[in-house]
Amino acid sequence: MNITVNWGLLAPILAIQLILMVTALTSLYKADATRGPKWMWVLIIVFGQILGPIIYFVVGRNDRS
Amino acid sequence: MTLLKVDQLSKQFKQHQAVKKISFSIDEGRCVALLGPNGAGKTTTIHMLTGLLRPTSGDIQLYLQGKQVADRRPHLGYLPQMPVFYSWMTGREFVQYAGQLAGLSRQEAERRTEEWLEIVGIQDAAKRRIGGYSGGMKQRLGLAQALIHRPKLLILDEPVSALDPIGRRDVLRILEQIRQETTILFSTHILHDAEEICDDIILIEQGEIAVQGSLEHIRQSHSEPMIMIETLNEAQAKALEIAIRNKPYVHHVASEHQTLRVTVSQLEEAERGIMTEAVQHQIFIRKLEAGHSTLEDLFMKVVRA
Amino acid sequence: MRQFGLFYRKEMLEMARSYKWIWVPMVFLLLGVMQPVTTYYMPEILKHAGNMPAGTIITMPTPTAGEVLAQTLNQFGTIGVLVLVLSMMGIVSGERQSGVTSLIFTKPVSFIAYMTAKWASMLTLTAAAFACGYAGACYYTIQLIGSLDVGTVIQAGLMYMLWFVFVISVLLLISAWLPNSAGVAFTTMAFIMLLSFGTSLLSRYLSWSPSRLSTIASEILTKVETLSSVGPVLWISLCSILICVMLAVYRMQSQESISAKA
Structure with missing residues (x-):
């Protein structure tokens, strides 16, 4: 019962996800203010799979100040 | 230019x-x-x-x-x-x-x-x-x-x-x-x-x-003779304001707490008149100052008019 | 022209500092790569998924490379468009709402330069993101499914890109009209979805609709005989793009009050 996984194929996908996550976390770390508490965004970014970082970038960033 | x-x-x-x-x-x-x-x-x-x-x-x-x-x-x-x-x-x-x-x-x-x-x-x-x-x-x-x-x-x-x-x-x-x-x-x-x-x-x-x-x-042009009167309390100031408001020598009265700022046509006549009114209404005057109105007075007059 | 360059460089810098240059292309890349990979693993996933009686044989027609790429374009057409709209919804309204426009528009600036620079910057980001996603999709499709014809791929890609240009032009026009970002995103998405839906429903009458561009791109890849002639669609699309941009400039210029707050 095991799917033969070709890691050579999946590694880039995981890498892209990682880049997205790290970018979102960097942005969050540098941001002066976000909509909602920062720890909440950390959870969303880390556990939200692909959607987490996207949601953060669209909704969480507060560019006005 | x-x-x-x-x-x-x-x-x-x-x-x-x-x-x-x-x-x-x-x-x-x-x-x-x-x-x-x-x-x-x-x-x-x-x-x-x-x-x-x-x-x-x-x-x-x-x-x-x-x-x-x-x-x-x-x-x-x-x-x-x-x-x-x-x-x-x-x-x-x-x-x-x-x-x-x-x-x-x-x-x-x-x-x-x-x-x-x-x-x-x-x-x-x-x-x-x-x-x-x-x-x-x-x-x-x-x-x-x-x-x-x-x-x-x-x-x-x-x-x-x-x-x-x-x-x-x-x-x-x-x-x-x-x-x-x-x-x-x-x-x-x-x-x-x-x-x-x-x-x-x-x-x-x-x-x-x-x-x-x-x-x-x-x-210069808006500077008018003015008398500043300080009475004992707000009620007295009100009473004095009512008493002098329609006198011919009074142009405008502005009151603030116990103080009245009265722009007048002629200082001596007005001062005498106001004193008389004060005595008649038993209003105690703590301070009376004759002088000329400032820009502040003009500003207040325009804003409150 | 000088001001166009100035505005354009400012938009590029803003997109970089807000990480749009990373996350938007990455999302497209992910979208592009996922489709061929899931297609490739689908039989195995299905085999292990349900509790089917032993010996069940699932026969699925293996899609051709072109079909897989066409499915990827479908993904771009839904999630991709949504990501583009959401990432750029505040490009005009954000500035007007914050009030920074009152500093910009008291300088001797041209509205044409201001709006076209915004349009061009959106175009640049969109093209980059689409190129990333499309290239990733092609690479994985060739690796996993089968070979692709370069000419066809480029032709379909350009056709699809024109659809995206239409989408951002609509976005620019609506941005010039509505004061808040959420409204801009919602209205743009609603318009695009209605247009696509309406076109597929009434394809006989709306064979010239710009949303046919995405269908045509898929048809080029899957080698289906296309029912519409490409010419009118191209012309209508190019004209609509031009009209959207011109109307957006006109709207900005003719506003009674430039900052959203009176």
């Missing part, structure tokens, strides 16, 4: 007429205060002058060496009441950007940016993101971006109202410095700020000009 001429300028918002056919002109080299209480139409007027708002009717003309210019904007510098910048830019980047938008070459903008950052005193914060600036720093940055292209007319909307005393002092000092080169129009609701650095005053109330002219001239 006339720099700016405003003729019958009006602005109508749906139900409310914010500015009603005001006309004035500004001479080159003057510092003019647009004075009035909150909601008098100062910001609306300024928005029309800068081109941010389209007038309902009326005319605004800017003259350069006696010739009218088609587009005012290259010759105007503007600082809004609460300047907002791109929070992701640094202070230096924004001033440079503003300079280039105003038509300066890149090198020229860079050179002048350094000059102005130093004059307004934020060169130390120049490489930080504007998002982290305080209110006072934003005001200074706003001045730098308004002045970088050496405008003929600098327009400021309540430049010092939101600042703490030190910030206020600094901004007034910077204005003092630049008024040598630039004509300034600024709005304020604080008479004191206007008196401090201005040559001319345009006093507006409910969208209309109440008084305008040079500070000196207004001071």
Whole structure:
């Protein structure tokens, strides 16, 4: 019962996800203010799979100040 | 020489007429205060002058060496009441950007940016993101971006109202410095700020000009004989006000707590009359001072009328 | 022209500092890569998924490389468009709402330069993101499914890109109209979805609709005989793009008050 996984194929996908996550976390770390508490965004970014970082970038960033 | 001429300028918002056919002109080299209480139409007027708002009717003309210019904007510098910048830019980047938008070459903008950052005193914060600036720093940055292209007319909307005393002092000092080169129009609701650095005053109330002219001239022509009376308490002041209000020698009475400020036609006659009234109504006068009305009195009279 | 360059560079810098240059292309890359990979593993996933009786044989027609790529374009057409709209919804309204426009528009700036620079910057980001996603999709499709014809791929890609250009032009126009970002995003998405839906429903009458561009791109890849002639669609799309941009400039210029707050 095991799917033969070709890691050579999946590694880039995981890498892209990682880049997205790290970018979102960097942005969050540098941001002066976000909509909602920062720890909440950390959870969303880390556990939200692909959607987490996207949601953060669209909704969480507060560019006005 | 006339720099700016405003003729019958009006602005109508749906139900409310914010500015009603005001006309004035500004001479080159003057510092003019647009004075009035909150909601008098100062910001609306300024928005029309800068081109941010389209007038309902009326005319605004800017003259350069006696010739009218088609587009005012290259010759105007503007600082809004609460300047907002791109929070992701640094202070230096924004001033440079503003300079280039105003038509300066890149090198020229860079050179002048350094000059102005130093004059307004934020060169130390120049490489930080504007998002982290305080209110006072934003005001200074706003001045730098308004002045970088050496405008003929600098327009400021309540430049010092939101600042703490030190910030206020600094901004007034910077204005003092630049008024040598630039004509300034600024709005304020604080008479004191206007008196401090201005040559001319345009006093507006409910969208209309109440008084305008040079500070000196207004001071003289609107100075009336005035008697300041301090009574024991508010009730007594009220009683005295009622007693003298309709006397022929009284022009206007303004009361504040136990103090009355009475503008009169003739000092001796009025003083005698008021004393008589006070004795008759058994009002105790703690202090009576005869003198002349100040700009403050004029301002209060216009605003409360 | 000088001001166009200035505005354009500012938009590029803003997109970089708000990380749009990273996350938007990455999302597209992910979208592009996922489709061929899931297609490739689908039989195995199905085999292990349900509790089917032993010996069940699942026969699925293996899609061709072109079909897989066409499915990827479908993904771009839904999630991709949504990501683009959401990432750029505030490009005009954000500035007007914050009030920074009152500093910009009291300088002698041209509205044409201001709006077209915004349009061009959106175009640049979109093209980069689409190129990333499309290239990733092609690479994985070739690795996993089968070979692709270069000419066809490029032709379909360009056709699809034009659809995206239409979408951002609509976005620009609506941005010039509505004061807040959420409204801009919602209205744009609603319009695009209605247009696509309407076109597929009434394909006989709306064979010239710009949303046919995405269908045509898929048809090129899957080598289906296209029912519409490409010419009118191209012309209508290009004209709509031009009209959207011109109307957006006109709208900005003719506003009574430039900053959203009166």
